[in-house]
Amino acid sequence: MATNLSTPPLSPYLSSHNHHHHCPLRLPANNKRCTISSKRAPAPPSAVAGEQHSPSLAEQLKPLSTTTLSDQPNEAQLLSKPKSTWVNPTKSKPSVLSLQRHKRSSPYSHNPQIKDLRNFAKKLNDCEESAFSDVIEKIPHPPTRENALLLLNSLRPWQKTLIFFDWVKAQNAFPMETIFYNVTMKSLRFGRQFQHIEALALEMVEKGIPLDNITYSTIITCAKRCNLFDKAVEWFETMYKTGLMPDEVTYSAVLDVYAKLGKVEEVMSLYERGRASGWKPDEIAFAVLAKMFGEAGDYDGIKYVLQEMKSLGIQPNLVVYNSLLEALGKAGKPGLARSLFEEMVESGVSPNEKTLTALIKIYGKARWARDALQLWERMRLNGWPVDFILYNTLLSMCADLGLVEEAEALFEDMRGSEKCRPDSWSYTAMLNIYGSGGNVDKAMVLFREMSEGGVQLNVMGCTCLIQCLGRAKRVDDLVSVFGIAVESGVRPDDRLCGCLLSVVSYCEGEDASKVLACLERANVALAAFVRVISGEESPSFDVVKEELKRILSSTAVEARRPFCNCLIDICRNRGRHERAHELLYLGTLYGLYPGLHTKTEEEWRLNVRSLSVGAAQTALEEWMGTLARIVQRRESLPALFSANTGSGNHKFSQGLGGAFASHVEKLAAPFTESEGKPGLFTATREDLVSWLQSRAPPSAATTAFTN
């Protein structure tokens, strides 16, 4: 068996007895990433739609589905764990149902009573819910099948639909059919009433009313919207048990369920199973796949989607393009996103707001200022649609690229507009721009404007503002902003704590105490730890280790390294160098600094790009201590040593390189910054060894921990 699926609870649809015929995928069991071979088995000869001489598949399969359902399975039977093979394995391979959309011409079009009923529906929708039951009785025409359907279709909200449906059932004027349940469920789904939908589905089972693809896909998508993914999968399995084949809609709905659960392997297996049984995936299925691979950052997966569409002769539509562009951005391929966008426009598909939002975001993250600004220009020239999310994304892009004037112009545009008024996102983007550019006064003007205009400050805006006030050493303003923010409902998160912590690290005396008091309101344990490591009493290494571990494990992953960096800075700035070395060691131990040291035959490198100034200095000292011992022991060394601080692509990035350079200078270490490679400091073995030998033997601080 070629399948190699690591997660057992697969839908039975995924594990047919003849699965091994169609598995061009190689799915590493221990790897979430899905490796996709570039060749897939050719689609099997179509046993499906398009063959005019044979009966339609729906007809072929009808006996199977109706007999299974008319056996009136009870609830326990229906919901029991399905078997892992097809209901009837001796039958030839089951095929996908082809979709037959219902014609536009509605069954009501020849109904002469339609006008009356429309008015009546409006009356029902407008009346108080308490009066609803009484109003129903005034129905102008008898509730025939068609009349009832028309009304059921136009009722809202779900409470009324449900009451009306019960009323129709009570009239006993005609037998209830599947469509009545489907229409009612649609209204319930609109109100996210999964419990009610499930109850209706069970009622259908009980009464022997067949559930069809429309019923199942409505149930499944409702569960999905209610985030009840297990329920969605469960009902898909139930569908399998009855022997009903999924149609295109059900396929894409279920693929989306698995995709949203992050079950890439299941999605691909189901996709392959569907393909093997004659399903021709459409744009919607490909949009689902593209999004899934984007979420996984899986570029091979994205290529697979493009290739599949090509081989099936399907042109991407707008939504597919949007999903693919987004996915390419998440997979870190801005250049490919750009060329796909050009291809899209050339093929005659006009971008919408979502397309442009995706691209602007990609260009901003890639720091492609020229492309971003050109696209913005093109948007205006072509009259491409703009909405407030796109506006806010443009502002964030300006923040990423340091385009202050452009952002100000945009923000003014928004102020003057009717439908794109600046909201808390817009203000946050501006606070980010002024905050990272150090323009405290403008940031504070915005802050006051927000409270006057009733725009709520959010946690990110608060973080930007506090960062800015901290750098400007306006500690009293910082304390006041923090207080106002918390009182107005901002709940400090780990990033805000990291920001406060960094302000603590470069403040002294009274200022540091004030900021630490803010931090204490947000994170008691962290503030206490700061007091411990910088206070008079000197706790043991083991105590520090345990407490740091406790704090870091309850901290969001993206804030852990910043925490550790700041804590190291705090120690250094308060003359606790040994403790700084301990913290760097612990940070390395807990995996916060992967790839700090890289070694090749020719060169050993210290990578400090993601370290704070103090942490980088500590790491350099630690490394020099280690090398000194290696020299003492006369072990072999490579010809070249280097330390990389990175150059900081961001316009506002503070100069780690500069601080590192002055530290190197202070130590008189023989590192020099490379020509043309800012942030890369190199030293030859000869220079470094003679410098190390000229120094006093390594101190206790630098010998405490070795790598």
Added chain:
DNA sequence: ATCGGTGATG
């Protein structure tokens, strides 16, 4: 007007 897919921050 009985079923499915796309966008936002440090």
